[in-house]
Amino acid sequence: MTPIKAGFAVVRGNWNALRSRSCPRCGRGRLYEFSEVVEGTTYFAQGCNMCDFYEFTDSEAVSETLSVRRRQTLSALNEQGVREKLLRRYKWWSRIYLFASLLCVLLSLALLFNGNRYFGSAALLGMFVLVRAFLASYRFWQIREDRLFAPGAFKEWFKKGAWIV
Ligand SMILES: [Zn+2]
Known part of the structure; x- marks a missing residue:
């Protein structure tokens, strides 16, 4: 993705x-x-x-x-309050997705130990949600660091490891 x-x-x-x-x-x-x-x-x-x-x-x-x-x-x-509002929103979503992905991991482990064949689906869902969490973090980082529209911003963010905000 x-x-x-x-x-x-x-x-x-x-x-x-x-x-x-x-x-x-x-x-x-x-x-x-x-x-x-x-x-x-x-x-x-x-x-x-x-x-x-x-x-x-x-x-x-x-x-x-x-x-x-x-x-x-x-x-x-740069309009009054817009940046702050976006930052708050992305931080919020990042944390929600992160928490949800953690729940998916726990669910998948529980299913695995119970021999339920759906554990793989739960793990996949967890990964998908985790990606969403990281992308929200990426947007947060982009806005905070003024890196919107900047070539190579994704790589820079990835290297910096600012995955959790
Ligand atoms: Zn809509």
Whole structure:
């Protein structure tokens, strides 16, 4: 699973409110565009500000350049309280996922010792949830360290070992 696929950062800002459409999954949120550079490739996507829905958008269809997008996103981030709110949210999700993955591990062990054949499924689920926990930590780290849109940020985060926030 790539960092792009699993995690996303949605930064609210007035600049894109006019262009945003409502979320097809939860129906309450709005979709906001964001982009990120991973290993030198720019990915464009739209993410919901209420749930974890996101979808990729064709870079051809995106008229704005990355630099404009970046500037606007960062200025939205610097609005009063936005950064703090996002940091709190990612920290919260990171801990919830971490705790949930721990529960899955315990469950899988319990199933294993009872000879239940579903222990593998529980272990897989635990791994999936753990990835989500790390991705929330990654977003937290990116926002705190101003590393959104930074090439190689994922590698740097990985090496730093800031996996738990
Ligand atoms: Zn949604």
